Amino acid sequence: MKKIDIQEVIVVEGKDDTANLRRFYNVDTYETRGSAIDEEDLERIERLHNLRGVIVFTDPDYNGERIRKIIMNAIPTVRHAFLNRDEAKPGSKTKGRSLGVEHASFEDLQKALSKVTQHFDDEDNFDITQADLIRWGFITASDSRKRREYLGNQLRIGYSNGKQLLKRLRLFGVTKAEVEECMEGYEG
Template identity: 35%
Template sequence: MLKEVIVAEGKQDIVAIKKAIEAEVIITGGFALNKRTMEKIQIAYEKRGIIILTDPDGAGERIRKYLAERFPAAKHAFIPRLQACKNNDIGVEQASPEAIRTALSKVRTQNMSAQQEFSQQDLLNNSLVGTAQASAKRDRLGELLGIGYANAKQFVYRLNNYGVTRWEFEQALLTLNKEE
């Protein structure tokens, strides 16, 4: 059983997560987090720690940001968009058990006092912005690093705030370049 409690968005997410791993899950019910749910998350956060595992879409990112502000030591797991899509739907509930386990194996903690290791120049130098393939490359690199997909500005933010080292970044780029 996973020590931390997973915070996900909906009831179907619980089903998918339980197929992948034995864990306690609290659902937010979308962005309308009520007082009772926030109290449950607070208790889990204080007693066991939480892992935020939201859908890789705009709504999921807004929920993640909201929770991260309230629970700064929370851990974060990201399922790559392509692994969370099925039947024209995107979400944790669409991911395979393997994709969920992989995301949970790459958990990161957000550092609220960000390092300034990476900049837009790093993205530009590595064709992660400004090319037709940039979005797909960021998506794959985010998967390799365990920080998920993001636009260029958000990607630099995640590199600097989720503890990615220069060495990890360069190793992931090597893997990405070998795949191309």
């Protein structure tokens, strides 16, 4: 299989993530070495972003989301790729129980990288409200968590809790129509 070229630098958590990506892609990565991201890392990532563009591709777990938020707050215009939790599970019991980019198959990596998202700047045209989230069952319903997981997986924007969902939808410029279309396929 011929490797696919990726122009942007991909920010990952560690060397195993890099190794898995390089199995399928000609790609440069920046490794945060786990959740220990500091000002020097942010300065380097910003420099890379200005030179070549950056895609943040962290694990779909607490530390991965923490790193993503730190980078997003410092450099709001970076792009994002998301794996669903099921796509990041190890294929065998010998590989541990952690979730990670290092466990993803080529198909799942391709899916995530083909749906790279970017920060949405036109907040004046964002039309989703807290009342919409309640009406759609993302907050206060007995299956709210399942609904939010489904939405995050379908839109490839990652999981958000009830307090963060509106902010995440705004961040990526998701419309009411997109949410409604997406949730037509939800089977609770």
